[in-house]
Amino acid sequence: MRLSPRLLASPVITPFKPGQPSPRLAILPPIPLYRRLLRIHRKKLDPEERIMGDLYLKAEFRRHKDIDNPIHIIGFLTQWQQYGQMLEGDGWKEQKLDVELLDKMSDQQIGQLYELMQAIQQRGRDSADEEIEEGDLVKKAKE
Incomplete structure (x- = not known):
């Protein structure tokens, strides 16, 4: 993925709260987002869920590393960032x-x-x- 100034925006740290619309996100760059998601998996998921989640996360980021379309990159990063915020909240298992x-x-x-x-x-x-x-x-x- 090519980095652009828009992708280098500072992150929004506000955790996701179920029932509230998610705030507009400043998109994290791919590598910090990837690391953040692995950290969230380590803190929030059970060992079996973590193994499955980590494998899926790694495969998806590998699969999308050569994407050049900025719309796809922004969509990909936005969805993963929303996923991370959702995991940081408490009600995600019941959703x-x-x-x-x-x-x-x-x-x-x-x-x-x-x-x-x-x-x-x-x-x-x-x-x-x-x-x-x-x-x-x-x-x-x-x-």
Whole structure:
């Protein structure tokens, strides 16, 4: 990504608060934004969520590093900055995906979202199975 004076604007530190419209953002440059998001993941996410989040974050930034279209760059950085502000707030786990945002997604994006949902559900089933097996082992040990 090529840097421009507009991308070098100072950051807005105000955390996201659910139910309030987000203030206009001064866009962070790519590398400071990337580092900030990794720090937020380290502070706010559980270990499993952090692994998945870090991998996705790294892949997306790598995938977009050679983009030259300023509109795409600004959109990309703005969305990631809003994501970071959302994580800094407290109500993000209860939020639902906005229908308008879902309507704007491409078929490929919806497919990725569906795959992510399936991976999360499978992970939940696997951990539930492990808990059941551990419970059975504890019962047998007590007998």
